[in-house]
Amino acid sequence: MQQSRWTWRLLALPGVAWLAVFFLVAFYAVLAVAFGNQDTLSNPVPFWNPLDWNVGYVLEMLRNYWEGGPFLTVSLRTIEFVAIALVLSLLIGYPVAYYTARHAGRWKGLILLALILPLWINYLMRMLAWINLLAPDGIGSEMLHSLGIEWAFLQIGLLDEPGGWLNGQPITVILALVYGYIPFFILPLFVAIDRIDKRQIEAARDLGASPLGAFLRVTLPLSVPGILAGAVLISLPMFGDYYTADLVSASTQTNMIGNQIDIFMRQGSEKVTGAALTLLLSVFLLILMLYYLRTTRQSGTSAQTA
Amino acid sequence: MSWLRNPWGRPRWLIAITGFYVLWSVVPVLLAIAFAFNSGRSRTTWQGFSFRWFTGETGSVLNDPALRDALEHTLLLAVICVAVATPLGVALALGLQRWRGRGSGTVNTLMLLPLVTPEIVLGVALLLLFLRIFPGIGLGTEAQAIGQVTFALSYVVVIVRGRLVSIGPEFEEAAADLGAPPRDQLFRVLLPLLAPAIVASAAVVFAISIDDFVVTQYLASDASTTTVSMLLYANARGAPTPALNAIATVGLVITLATLTAAFLVYRRFAGGKEATSLATLEV
Numbered sequence: 001m002q003q004s005r006w007t008w009r010l011l012a013l014p015g016v017a018w019l020a021v022f023f024l025v026a027f028y029a030v031l032a033v034a035f036g037n038q039d040t041l042s043n044p045v046p047f048w049n050p051l052d053w054n055v056g057y058v059l060e061m062l063r064n065y066w067e068g069g070p071f072l073t074v075s076l077r078t079i080e081f082v083a084i085a086l087v088l089s090l091l092i093g094y095p096v097a098y099y100t101a102r103h104a105g106r107w108k109g110l111i112l113l114a115l116i117l118p119l120w121i122n123y124l125m126r127m128l129a130w131i132n133l134l135a136p137d138g139i140g141s142e143m144l145h146s147l148g149i150e151w152a153f154l155q156i157g158l159l160d161e162p163g164g165w166l167n168g169q170p171i172t173v174i175l176a177l178v179y180g181y182i183p184f185f186i187l188p189l190f191v192a193i194d195r196i197d198k199r200q201i202e203a204a205r206d207l208g209a210s211p212l213g214a215f216l217r218v219t220l221p222l223s224v225p226g227i228l229a230g231a232v233l234i235s236l237p238m239f240g241d242y243y244t245a246d247l248v249s250a251s252t253q254t255n256m257i258g259n260q261i262d263i264f265m266r267q268g269s270e271k272v273t274g275a276a277l278t279l280l281l282s283v284f285l286l287i288l289m290l291y292y293l294r295t296t297r298q299s300g301t302s303a304q305t306a
Numbered sequence: 307m308s309w310l311r312n313p314w315g316r317p318r319w320l321i322a323i324t325g326f327y328v329l330w331s332v333v334p335v336l337l338a339i340a341f342a343f344n345s346g347r348s349r350t351t352w353q354g355f356s357f358r359w360f361t362g363e364t365g366s367v368l369n370d371p372a373l374r375d376a377l378e379h380t381l382l383l384a385v386i387c388v389a390v391a392t393p394l395g396v397a398l399a400l401g402l403q404r405w406r407g408r409g410s411g412t413v414n415t416l417m418l419l420p421l422v423t424p425e426i427v428l429g430v431a432l433l434l435l436f437l438r439i440f441p442g443i444g445l446g447t448e449a450q451a452i453g454q455v456t457f458a459l460s461y462v463v464v465i466v467r468g469r470l471v472s473i474g475p476e477f478e479e480a481a482a483d484l485g486a487p488p489r490d491q492l493f494r495v496l497l498p499l500l501a502p503a504i505v506a507s508a509a510v511v512f513a514i515s516i517d518d519f520v521v522t523q524y525l526a527s528d529a530s531t532t533t534v535s536m537l538l539y540a541n542a543r544g545a546p547t548p549a550l551n552a553i554a555t556v557g558l559v560i561t562l563a564t565l566t567a568a569f570l571v572y573r574r575f576a577g578g579k580e581a582t583s584l585a586t587l588e589v
Contacts, residue, residue: 014397018455026435095324103317135350182331237425243539246539274430
């Protein structure tokens with residue numbers, strides 16, 4: 001048996017080595033650049049030895065946050081967009097997941113297929129679809145106009161001008177984020193609600209709970225893990241998103257933190273600042289990532305013992 | 307509130323929301339597909355049916371060099387990604403499944419990290435890696451393939467481990483009791499049993515490689531390394547022709563055909579219930 005145990009570890013070795021180099025070392029490169037320096041052409045000069053690390057760039061960025069500079073504005077805007085998108089996703093997604101799990105009956109398979117399908121459609125194609133629809137002469141804008149929705153949005157001030165959905169409107173970016181990520185939110189939620197034992201609800205009713213009481217005290221608490229899992233699952237990519245805002249707004253007024261990183265790293269040449277910002281974003285998201293890993297590990301082990 | 311009074315009755319407003327949601331999520335894409343067949347240059351006004359943006363002499367997916375090259379490069383990356391990530395991931399899944407004790411927890415976490423890391427962070431990290439540590443590889447096709455494999459690997463491991471858990475250790479133990487050496491246990495017992503999961507994970511890797519955008523864009527070098535996703539990003543807001551819809555449609559058909567085929571194979575050989583859980587959980 002000793003020999004076969006080594007066989008198994010040997011099998012894992014190439015994959016582990018791959019992840020070590022292309023994930024861990026790659027992330028270390030972010031640290032080395034963020035705590036490094038730049039030459040006169042503003043090319044990054046990484047400092048590989050942690051003892052040499054230069055905290056200047058990161059400190060300067062933190063000072064910018066402290067003094068309420070542009071980084072703080074962009075970060076707060078990102079949090080605002082993501083928070084509103086999460087609330088909207090919950091308001092739309094919960095009824096859909098609840099209906100599919102509980103009431104869909106013979107339609108369940110078909111609706112489930114419709115819920116899964118968007119996951120496998122290229123995100124950019126789904127954004128392209130909306131760009132076509134929301135163009136000033138697009139079918140979507142015309143429908144929103146004739147239904148009076150455009151008028152309502154203009155009155156509330158969510159839209160600047162008639163037909164201007166794609167002209168840097170925060171509401172368009174938020175709705176595009178919802179459209180883009182909500183399928184990833186609904187599925188874990190569906191699984192959580194689907195797993196709830198119906199006998200628990202029957203028991204609550206038998207013991208005198210009102211229908212609303214049974215929903216609030218049985219179904220809702222039992223679906224909280226699904227809500228949290230879905231929320232974390234879509235928050236992580238939303239916090240790093242730059243293409244959605246770029247595509248449906250293309251205005252610096254709706255830039256998110258991902259746009260800021262993208263401007264530094266890919267479009268411009270301030271890679272050191274970009275790496276420092278990536279580092280701050282990762283630290284910020286670490287709590288969410290660890291939470292998600294912990295819950296998936298737990299459900300993984302319970303599935304193994306079951 | 308009748309839906310609450312009778313939790314198994316017909317909840318009208320839930321039906322309405324769900325119906326609206328399904329239409330909202332699917333119809334825009336269907337319209338985008340429809341406009342790929344527009345005979346005019348507009349992506350917003352219908353001018354009649356034609357295949358010109360797929361096979362026309364100029365500006366079509368087939369005959370416009372930029373579009374054709376992007377499609378070819380996308381497929382090339384997907385094939386490389388499947389060829390590298392699938393064996394690597396299957397081996398890692400097998401190794402992790404039997405590896406108990408020291409180090410296994412760390413590797414388990416490491417394996418899941420790429421799934422939860424926002425792509426822009428991975429993109430930035432790999433960009434700096436290839437610029438500063440492996441300037442020999444540099445940016446371009448190799449870097450793009452390596453980047454895609456790095457997160458595709460986790461999907462393979464998750465799918466294959468799911469199947470490993472469901473087949474249990476009995477077959478392997480029986481083989482061992484009958485005197486099969488570890489090599490035979492692996493090649494003559496485990497791998498055949500895992501075949502449906504391997505096919506499924508290869509299809510999933512193929513699909514996520516085709517649909518990937520951020521990492522692929524960060525590790526691209528010049529126009530020759532443009533993929534379909536990058537093309538969509540670069541041109542969606544310009545004044546392009548329905549050819550953009552056409553190339554997106556081609557990508558969609560390839561992705562869905564691959565996944566459907568793999569799903570059918572999986573259901574045929576591993577049972578319908580497992581196939582459904584694969585479809586709902588592997589996101």
